[in-house]
Amino acid sequence: MxxxxxxxxxxxxxxxxxxxxxxxxxxxxxxxxxxxxxxxxxxxxxxxxxxxxxxxxxxxxxxxxxxxxxxxxxxxxxxxxxxxxxxxxxxxxxxxxxxxxxxxxxxxxxxxxxYTFHDKKWLAQRGNHRKKPVNIYEVHLGSWRTNPNNPNGWYTYEEIAPKLVDYVKKAGYNYIEFMPLSEHPADCSWGYQNTGFFSPTSRYGTAHQLMQLVDTCHQAGIGVILDFVPVHFAVDGYALNHYDGTTLYEYPEKEDNYSEWGSCNFIHARGEVCSFLQSCANYWLSVFHFDGLRMDAVSRLIYWGGDASRGINPASITFLKRMNQGLHQLHPDSMLIAEDSTNYEGVTCPVEYGGLGFDYKWDMGWMNDTLDYFRQYPWVRRDSDTYHKLTFSMMYFPNEYYLLPLSHDENVHGKATIMQKMFGEYEQKFPQARLLYLYMYAHPGKKLLFMGSELGQLREWTEEQQQDWDILKYPIHDAFYHYMLELNRLYLTEPALYQDDYERDGFCWVDCHQEAKGIYAMERRAGDSRILILLHMSDEATQTFTFTLPDCGSLKPLLHTDWKRFHGSTEESKQAIVGDVTRTGMQFTLELPPFSGIMLRIQPKKQPAVKKPAARKRTVSKKKTS
Incomplete structure (x- = not known):
């Protein structure tokens, strides 16, 4: 150094x-x-x-x-x-x-x-992630599954590795994002108030064992992202707080010393602090082979205390730019993800072009609008302002490289789980949740879901209790789980759903003006691969929807949220659907049950066979011999 x-x-x-x-x-x-x-x-x-x-x-x-x-x-x-x-x-x-x-x-x-890693093959191919599917399973390691043989209920990193990797692989996710694993004194902080920024928490074992967990993921083809906290630290006197008898790592000014969470704010105007945090980020990426960092509370770095009315914090902005640019030079294939709820421009723009240099930004606007929409009475969704909560995100989506998150924050502290947020009583929530996730996976942007969401969990998450695995014994939850498996499989295998997330031609609305019916139609495209998604958000009886697609021969159903095996009422069929030829394209009229959605592959028109001309007979002149 x-x-x-x-x-x-x-x-x-x-x-x-x-x-x-x-x-x-x-x-x-x-x-x-x-x-x-x-x-x-x-x-x-x-x-x-x-x-x-x-x-x-x-x-x-x-x-x-x-x-x-x-x-x-x-x-x-x-x-x-x-x-x-x-x-x-x-x-x-x-x-x-x-x-x-x-x-x-x-x-x-x-x-x-x-420790010797065995993940060279994974590291060699992990680049170009913007053109690849990124389906993230967010995990709190201590409460994903609990260990009956440990009084605290924890598995070690080494013990949980095969269980977690096997589950994630089968469930159709290709990345795991761990909530913070650096040492922290209070279980209830979930790792967001650290005392040991370079120390893997001893709750689950040693640094060597954490390396083995990451290595096991990589060998199974699963990427690993770590939640990183560069904004604040725990107030405990044995750690960074007043480390040398003075405010070495934190602000001396009383009004900025403490965060809204009661922790100490890092002072990014000090070079020593910036080098500490930059080195910590590099440490997790280089020493442990993490594939990326999700940086917590970036809004508190952009603005003083996260308050836009106080203006930007120039020292923190400089720190973010320098850190992200340096990390990309050291780890060009890694992902740097901002958890940022502000409208600050250029979060995912490269530093050399004036941006902050993140690879992705959480789309908190999409998350809030979407969940607010699904809370509404179905008849309220016909209102133009409410209807267009689901179309508004595509107005600003090209401004940044967005990631769509339904994270732990949306499943805890009185907010209700994602399933609970759906309008209506118990039975009504499941078809709407299936519809929500179809919309999410059809929408451009990489994906993140918090553990338990794939089960249709109804109990709010707590770090003290493992996921409600036993709810899969109920048919409606088991059907929902298998629906999520099928949706994840399609996302990972259909290029149209991910390859051109950030290209202008990767998405278009086929119809987003069916307010009275509560119907939306969108198309995803990548090269010759085309996918049509129809969403019926109303609880009204089955409605017909007529639309026209140019350059289309037929539609092949890939997924229907209302199929009987997903606890719906529609008979499953994957038979190609042929419409009527019109001057502007192929016209289709489909029936959509209430609270249902369909994903269909748009198959090209069959080109008429071109008759090859008959081959001419070649005449061979005989050479005259004497």
Whole structure:
């Protein structure tokens, strides 16, 4: 690491210098505490007696080599503040690669070189993701499934790997996004208030075991995205809070020191803090082979406190641009995803063209409009303003590279699960949820669903309880689960549904002015591959819908939300549908049951066979011989 670049905020490899590093000479400990009067190492091999560390740089870098220290041992830094009235505090290592299980908080020496990955094949092909299907299954690792043999209910990273990979593969997802896995003291924070930014949470095991989980996913053809929190950190006194006796990582100003979640806000105007966070992002991508990072609460980095009326935060904007540009140079095939609810322009525009440099932005507008629509009484959906909640997203969609999320935030804290949000009583919710997900997967943009959504789960998520797997014993839930499997399979295998997500010709409305009937018709296209999607959002009796498609010979049904095997009432048929030839194309009239949708392949017109002209007989002149 270049120490000068570190203080300027340009380092992406600070983790290779700071922290505890196993070498042939022993373990080298380094920490940054510029405003400390003294820093001591305390560790289990030394009976927790303080050993003075040497200040080796004017910027406040302290170092100590301990020959007898080995991987697996615990340690802390005892920091004496310059203020004589200040408390001497024992801190975990900000760059520590492992930590004790809460409520204990010592750092643990880890040898990160001890694992060998076997995912070269996956890494070689993971690029060009904008042209590929991206179907993300969002997981909270501690509550996906619980371990009956662990008093806390947790599986280790190593134990859960084959179970999770097998399930995700069969369910039709090709990416997993883990909610934060860096160390955090409170289970109820779900990992969003960190104390160990470089430490995989010990709830589920060691760094080595997390590497094995990622490797197992890759070998099965599943990408892995990590939720990353560059905005704030936990207030616990043993961690980053007042690390050297002063506000080293956080704002000194009282009004910006604490976030709306009661945590400390990072001060991105300091080079040391930027290098810390940039290096942390690079660490997860390089050391653990994660395929991307979903960055939490980006709106709080764009605007002061996330409040647009206060204006943009120039230091945080500069930090985002520098981090994203640097990560793309180091990991050109990775995904950088912004969880951003603002209207700030250029979030997914490259930094060199004035943007923030993310690959994707969560489409929070689409999510809010869509869920609000499905909450409405069916007769209210005929109102023009309500009807066009489902068409509005395509007015702004070309502005960014959007990802469509129905995440954990929409399944918790009194918001009700996605299934619960559907209008009506129990039986009415399922056909509407099938319709919702057909609309979602037909809409341009990559996809993300929170675990349990594929089961039609009705209980709000809590980190204390595993998913309600037993609800699959009820036929209506089992049918819904198999509907989601079929929808996922089609998404992964039909190029028209993903290949040209961000191309002008990849999507068009066939008809979005059927307010009275509550019907929408859209087409997805990629090259010669064409898919038609019809959506009937009304609870009225079966309605007919007439439409005309140019350059079409017939329609082949691929999926109907109302098929009997999905707990509907329509007999299943995949027989091609032929319409009537008109001057403008092939005209079709189809019947649409209430709360139903159909996905159909548009098959081209059969070209008349061209009769080949008869081959001419070739005359061969005989050569006269004497």
């Amino acid at each position: 270049d120490i000068h670049q570190f203080f300027l905020g340009n380092a992406f490899d600070a983790h290779t210098y700071f922290g505890a590093h196993v070498t042939e000479q022993g373990v080298v400990f380094r920490t940054l505490a510029p405003n400390a009067a003294a820093v001591d190492l305390i560790w289990e091999g030394g009976d927790w007696e303080p050993i003075p560390m040497q200040r080796i740089h004017d910027g406040g870098v302290y170092e100590l080599t301990v020959p007898e220290a080995v991987a697996g041992q615990m340690y802390k830094y005892r920091i004496t503040p310059q203020n004589p009235d200040g408390d001497i505090i024992d801190h975990c290592d900000p760059y520590g690669f492992g930590m004790e299980l809460r409520p204990n908080n010592a750092s643990i020496i880890r040898d990160l070189s001890s």
